[in-house]
Amino acid sequence: MEKTQTDNAGKRLRVFAWLGLLIIIAIAFAFVFIPAFLIMPFKAQTAQGVALSYGLKSWSPVVTVIAALLSIALIVYLWRGARWFGKTAMILSLAPAFAFVWAARQNIYERMFNPLSNPAYARASEADFVADRDMVMSVVINGEAAAYPIRQMGYHHIAQDTVGGVPIVATY
Amino acid sequence: MWEATVNGHKLNFHLAGINNQNFIMRDEETGSWWQQVTGEAIQGPLKGAKLNPVFHDELSFPVWKREQPNGRVLKPDPRVASKYEAADWEERYEKLRVVTPVERGDKLPPRTLVIGVKINGAAKAYPAAALEKQSPILDELGVVPLLLVLGEDKKSVRAFERSVDSRALEFFAKTGSQTLQLVDAETGSTWDFTGKAVSGQAAGQQLQRVAVLKDYWFDWKIYNPKTAVYTLGER
Numbered sequence: 001m002e003k004t005q006t007d008n009a010g011k012r013l014r015v016f017a018w019l020g021l022l023i024i025i026a027i028a029f030a031f032v033f034i035p036a037f038l039i040m041p042f043k044a045q046t047a048q049g050v051a052l053s054y055g056l057k058s059w060s061p062v063v064t065v066i067a068a069l070l071s072i073a074l075i076v077y078l079w080r081g082a083r084w085f086g087k088t089a090m091i092l093s094l095a096p097a098f099a100f101v102w103a104a105r106q107n108i109y110e111r112m113f114n115p116l117s118n119p120a121y122a123r124a125s126e127a128d129f130v131a132d133r134d135m136v137m138s139v140v141i142n143g144e145a146a147a148y149p150i151r152q153m154g155y156h157h158i159a160q161d162t163v164g165g166v167p168i169v170a171t172y
Numbered sequence: 173m174w175e176a177t178v179n180g181h182k183l184n185f186h187l188a189g190i191n192n193q194n195f196i197m198r199d200e201e202t203g204s205w206w207q208q209v210t211g212e213a214i215q216g217p218l219k220g221a222k223l224n225p226v227f228h229d230e231l232s233f234p235v236w237k238r239e240q241p242n243g244r245v246l247k248p249d250p251r252v253a254s255k256y257e258a259a260d261w262e263e264r265y266e267k268l269r270v271v272t273p274v275e276r277g278d279k280l281p282p283r284t285l286v287i288g289v290k291i292n293g294a295a296k297a298y299p300a301a302a303l304e305k306q307s308p309i310l311d312e313l314g315v316v317p318l319l320l321v322l323g324e325d326k327k328s329v330r331a332f333e334r335s336v337d338s339r340a341l342e343f344f345a346k347t348g349s350q351t352l353q354l355v356d357a358e359t360g361s362t363w364d365f366t367g368k369a370v371s372g373q374a375a376g377q378q379l380q381r382v383a384v385l386k387d388y389w390f391d392w393k394i395y396n397p398k399t400a401v402y403t404l405g406e407r
Contacts, residue, residue, distance in 0.1 A: 039189035039196065047214075050191055054205055054215035109187035109195075114252045121244035129248055130233045135327065136245070138229040138236050139173060145243030147236050151257045152248055157195055157208075158185050159246060160176060167176040168226050169185050171197070171208045 014078060021074045025093055028067035028100040031060040036108065060104035068097040116156050121146070141166050148172075174211045174223035192394060209387075209395055230386055232325040238351070239366065274390075279401045282390035287329050288399070289384055291316050295396035297389065302404045303329065308343050308354060310334065311402060318382065319343055323365050324352045329386065332367045332379035 035053035039045060075090045082090065122129070124147075130136065136147035142164030153159060153172035160169050176183050181201060188198035194209045204216030211223035229236075236243070248256065274282055286297035294314040303309055307322040319334035321343075334341050339358070346353040352365040361372025367379035385392070393399060 035189075039191065041190045041193070045191045050189075050196070050205075051215060053189065058203065058216075107186060107188070109189060113187055114249070115186065116246075116249050117251060119249075120247040122247050124237045124241055124243045124245060127233075127237075127245035127247075130245060132232070132234050134233050135230050136233055136236050137173065138231050138240065138243075139226060140240070140243075141226070145240035147231075147233075147240070147243055147245045149233070149246060149248075150230070152246060154257045155252065155255055156249070157187055158197060160184065161246075166226075167182050168173060169176045169183075169197075169223075170173045170228075171185075171195075 014081075017074050017078050021071055021078075021090075021093060024067045024070050024074075025096055025100075028064045028097065031056050031063045032100050032103045035060070060100075064097075064100040064104040068094075068101050071097045113155055113157055116159055119159060119161065137170055137172065139163055139168065139170070141168075173226040173228040175226055176223075178218065178221055178223065192391075194391060194394075209385075209391065225383065227381065227383060229328070229330065231328040232323070235323050235325050235328045235365070278389075280389040282388065284389040286387060286389050286392055286401075287320060287331070287384050288387050288392045288396065289313060289318065289320070289331055289382060290396065291318075291382065295392075295399040296402055297392050297396075297399050298402040299389075300329075300386070302402060306404060308345060309402065310342060311406075316382075317341075319379070320384075321345075321352065321354065321365070324350065328365070329384055330365060330367065331382040331384045333382060334379060336374060336377050336379070 035057045038049045038053045071093060075094070078090060079087065130149050135150045137150060137153060138145070138147050144164040146161060146163045148159050148170045150172060153170065158169060158171055160167070162168070176185070183199040183201050185197040185199055185206070187195060188205055189196040191207060191214075194207065196214070197206045197208060198204070199206065199218075202217045204213045204218035204221075206212065206223065207214050211225060213219050213221045231239075280286070280297075280299060285300040287300060287303060288295065288297050291313050296311070296313050298309060298320055303320055303322050304326060307320070309320040311318045311320070317334045317340040319332045321330055321332075322328070323330070334343060341356040341358050343354045343356050343363070346355050346362060354363040355361070356363065356374070359373040361369045361374035361377075363369050363379070367381060369375050369377040
């Protein structure tokens, strides 16, 4: 009688541990994918959506690591006494846990649009890579003139430079 | 284009997301998010801060080269040069769809290219097509007498306060010259595309430059909800 009770309590604990594992992975998933979904191109954004994305994105690097550590702890707890399919499920659940840790540290926008690695400049007379029909963003500060061709800017979106001694960021 | 220094600290910016088809950038130093078109921090520790705008132009390359023969030009990044937009990108972008709600009876279709001008809080959008039909455009924005003019390339746009010593001037395009030249009715002086009087009574005078933003109507309207719209011949 007593033995069955402890058995039942142990079983219930294991069910909770499994549930916990699922919930933890779902939370990590939400922290990584909700902001990616909310601030993606070609859809309308709201101020609240942007604020939520910012909150989730700021916390996702920490949250995903905690989620992965908790997953490992639960798996260690559940491992003994689990059957082969349970063990397989545990191993498989580690893959998303680690994938989310990685994903929370990626900038998909910089993967789509590589930032300028080593910005280099050509003299006006030697800039044969710009066509006559091309537009440039032009700036003159303290007598120094620089131009950022719009076809390049439309890809990189951001160019950081110092013109006439003033650090600037050209955006397009 | 913005100064990269806020409160004495130089910030480094990265692409971080999209907000209604205008991108968000994130600064490495504080992690704040900045809206590209307004230069304003919309999230994070610097929320509410604004970057200082840097006066700049959008010019076709030949006009830029003529004005700045000693300037320098950003080179293509060899790793990704194949991914840059094709030369006809403007035509293709006009066909892209717009995701923000389209108002019924709106003054312009959402993808209309406009020249946006903002002076002392008053905003006005000048359809690029209107300027192509009639250049220069003379107007008043608030109390400021304004001049919008298209360069000889029919693509570069500049705006000026068309007054000298608080006296408003009327400008006309001068025909028969290779580069763009304007003549004012009051002094008969000739002015070039930089807003400088090159000959005549006003020679040496420089018109005050006014910043313009070439933008799509739907985007201009989001950030300037009270904007007026110029119609040809309204003045």
